[in-house]
Structure formats: structure tokens, C-alpha cells
Amino acid sequence: LLVDKGNYRHFMAKEINEQPEVVSHTLANYLDMATAQVRFPDLGLDLAQISRVTISACGTAYYAGLVAKYWIERYARVPVDIDVASEMRYREAPLPENGLAVFVSQSGETADTLATLRYCKANKQRIASIVNVRTSTIARESDAALPTLAGPEIGVASTKAFTCQLSVLACLAIAIAKARGAITKEQEIALVTALTEVPRHIAAILRQDEIYLSVAQELAKARDVLYLGRGSSFPIALEGALKLKEISYIHAEGYAAGELKHGPIALIDENVPVIVVAPEDDLFEKTVSNLQEVAARGGQIILISDAAPEKAGCTPAAHIQMPKIDSFIAPLLYAVPIQLIAYHTAVQIGTDVDQPRNLAKSVTVE
Ligand code: G6P
Numbered sequence: 001l002l003v004d005k006g007n008y009r010h011f012m013a014k015e016i017n018e019q020p021e022v023v024s025h026t027l028a029n030y031l032d033m034a035t036a037q038v039r040f041p042d043l044g045l046d047l048a049q050i051s052r053v054t055i056s057a058c059g060t061a062y063y064a065g066l067v068a069k070y071w072i073e074r075y076a077r078v079p080v081d082i083d084v085a086s087e088m089r090y091r092e093a094p095l096p097e098n099g100l101a102v103f104v105s106q107s108g109e110t111a112d113t114l115a116t117l118r119y120c121k122a123n124k125q126r127i128a129s130i131v132n133v134r135t136s137t138i139a140r141e142s143d144a145a146l147p148t149l150a151g152p153e154i155g156v157a158s159t160k161a162f163t164c165q166l167s168v169l170a171c172l173a174i175a176i177a178k179a180r181g182a183i184t185k186e187q188e189i190a191l192v193t194a195l196t197e198v199p200r201h202i203a204a205i206l207r208q209d210e211i212y213l214s215v216a217q218e219l220a221k222a223r224d225v226l227y228l229g230r231g232s233s234f235p236i237a238l239e240g241a242l243k244l245k246e247i248s249y250i251h252a253e254g255y256a257a258g259e260l261k262h263g264p265i266a267l268i269d270e271n272v273p274v275i276v277v278a279p280e281d282d283l284f285e286k287t288v289s290n291l292q293e294v295a296a297r298g299g300q301i302i303l304i305s306d307a308a309p310e311k312a313g314c315t316p317a318a319h320i321q322m323p324k325i326d327s328f329i330a331p332l333l334y335a336v337p338i339q340l341i342a343y344h345t346a347v348q349i350g351t352d353v354d355q356p357r358n359l360a361k362s363v364t365v366e
Pocket of ligand 1: 058059060061104105106107108109110113156157158359360361362363
């Protein structure tokens with residue numbers, strides 16, 4: 001299989017820019033666009049009877065699963081247990097009757113994820129996997145393989161596979177919510193309609209390039225960077241920190257905004273940029289108060305938000321303006337600026353963006 005970079009300098013840039021198209025393809029596979037309803041494949045168990053969802057994955061795929069925990073618990077009202085596969089495989093978690101186990105993997109070959117899948121299978125869970133490589137081992141060993149239609153991902157740092165994983169997981173959350181009667185038909189239509197608007201919003205985000213160049217210039221000088229988010233933006237903060245570490249080698253940490261005062265606030269000074277993932281949702285005010293704690297200590301804030309900067313109650317060093325959207329789809333959109341920040345910072349520093357040192361695209365050893 002031959003994939004080239006087209007007119008892009010790196011595969012990563014190409015893959016970031018493919019997102020409107022591949023997210024759209026992926027969504028079309030799980031939604032009925034005409035009626036704005038979910039059209040989810042049969043998982044071989046009654047979704048209304050699921051007692052618990054257990055999600056396991058590694059790396060970026062794990063953060064997609066963590067977003068799904070927020071979605072499934074909030075909209076479907078089903079408890080979700082999630083862990084990185086390397087922990088889940090050995091902690092001998094008791095698994096319930098009528099449990100659904102979900103595995104998320106771009107390659108479908110990650111050793112720890114596969115081992116956890118086998119554990120869950122041996123413990124009588126229904127196995128659904130969200131995979132990008134349809135012929136992979138994880139896909140083959142699952143009761144239901146739910147493809148992401150991202151196309152081949154070459155850059156070691158995952159981008160388009162992540163937003164496609166989120167797309168499938170969002171549809172799964174709606175499908176479970178619908179089956180359990182946890183949402184009304186009107187709510188289903190509203191959630192699906194919001195999802196169908198994601199590709200158009202991502203395309204708009206991708207058109208604003210300049211802000212990322214100036215943010216990257218600042219970040220390239222930093223030794224440490226902190227990412228904060230709350231609710232479903234917390235996994236996006238974690239993913240942002242992972243992306244930056246992976247390709248720019250700058251130390252970065254993602255933190256739940258509310259945990260700031262339990263430790264990382266000790267690190268804040270004018271040399272530590274703080275990237276805040278803050279859609280104007282029902283938790284926005286809480287995040288704003290964390291932001292002010294950062295500002296009061298001289299931290300440089302890079303705000304990613306749809307809210308006007310005045311609402312943040314401080315003057316951010318940079319403000320990445322996001323579109324106004326239903327907060328359900330925020331993780332899908334806010335994933336994009338954090339990819340662009342990492343990408344442009346790495347380019348600025350001059351690292352090998354597509355093949356960062358010490359990392360592999362697929363980890364088939366323990
Ligand atoms: C490696 C890759 C990551 C990926 C992780 C899980 O660490 O570098 O980009 O998120 O493995 O891989 P998977 O193929 O299971 O999604």
C-alpha cells in the first residue's frame with residue numbers, strides 16, 4: 001500500500017487536514033443522515049440490558065475511550081469502567097453479567113489491548129472493538145468490529161484515527177441511550193444533528209492557521225507546559241499533553257482543571273504556558289475560576305474556547321476562538337487545535353514530526 005504526503009510537508013499535517021472527510025465517512029457509517037437518527041450495527045446483545053461498559057485501550061485510543069465514559073454515563077446512564085490496557089489486563093477486575101467490553105485501537109494489534117480483550121472474553125463480556133485496520137487481530141477476535149474509516153494513518157502521533165474513534169464512540173453512546181429510553185427521539189435528533197455538523201466545523205477550524213504559528217513560537221521556548229480541562233474536555237487536555245510530548249519532546253502534563261490546586265499550581269510561573277480547553281458549557285464557570293488562579297500567579301494562558309475572552313476574567317496570552325456548538329460534540333472539535341498546537345510547535349523546533357524518537361506506530365510487545 002502506497003500512501004504519499006501529497007502537497008503536505010508531513011503525514012501528520014496531511015492526516016490532520018483529512019479529518020473533515022474521514023470523520024464524515026465514519027459518521028455516515030453509523031448514522032442515518034436523512035432522519036438524523038443512529039443506525040448502529042447489532043452488537044449481539046440487547047443494548048437496553050447492558051449492566052456496565054468496560055473500555056480498555058492504550059495511548060491516544062485510551063483518551064478516546066475516556067471521552068466515551070463521559071458520554072455514555074451522561075447520555076445513556078450506564079456506568080463505565082475504563083483503564084489503560086496494560087493495567088486492566090492484570091488487575092483481575094470482576095466483570096458483570098450483561099457487560100459490554102469495548103476496545104479502541106487504531107492498529108488493532110496493540111499487545112496489551114489484545115490481552116485485555118481475551119481476558120474480557122474469558123469473563124463472558126460481549127466484545128466490541130473500534131479499529132482502523134479491519135483485518136487486524138483485535139477486529140477478528142471481537143464479536144463486533146466497528147470500523148473507523150480514517151484510512152491509513154502513517155504519522156506515529158495519532159490524529160485522524162482519534163477523531164474517527166470519537167465519532168464511533170459518540171454514535172455508540174447515542175445508540176445505548178436510545179435503546180434504554182434514556183433520551184427522547186427529539187434529543188436523539190438533536191445529538192445526531194450536532195454530530196453531522198462536526199466535519200464542517202473542523203474544516204473551519206483548519207482554516208485559521210496563523211494563531212497556531214504564534215502559539216507555537218511561544219511554546220517552543222517552554223520547558224514545561226500544562227493542559228487543563230474539565231468534564232469531557234479533561235481527556236482532550238490529556239491528549240493535548242501527549243501530542244506535545246510525543247512530537248516536540250517538551251514536557252507536558254494534562255490535568256483535570258479542578259485538580260490544579262492539588263499540586264500542579266506549585267509549578268505555575270511566567271515560564272509555564274497553560275493551555276486551557278474550555279468550551280462554554282455548564283462547567284465553564286468552574287474552569288474560569290481555575291484560570292484566574294493561573295493568571296494570578298503570572299502563568300501565560302492559551303485559551304481554547306468559544307466564549308469571548310472577556311468571559312475568562314483574565315487576559316489570555318493567546319485565544320483560539322472556537323465555534324458555538326452543542327457541548328456534546330466539543331471533544332471532537334477541541335481535539336483539532338491541540339493537534340495543530342503540537343504540530344506547529346514540533347515544526348518550529350525541528351523535530352522529526354512523523355517519526356519521533358523512541359516511539360512506534362504500533363506496539364505489539366508488552
Ligand atoms: C502507540 C502509538 C499511539 C497509539 C498507541 C495505541 O503508542 O504511537 O499513537 O495511540 O500506540 O495504538 P493503537 O493502534 O492500539 O491505537
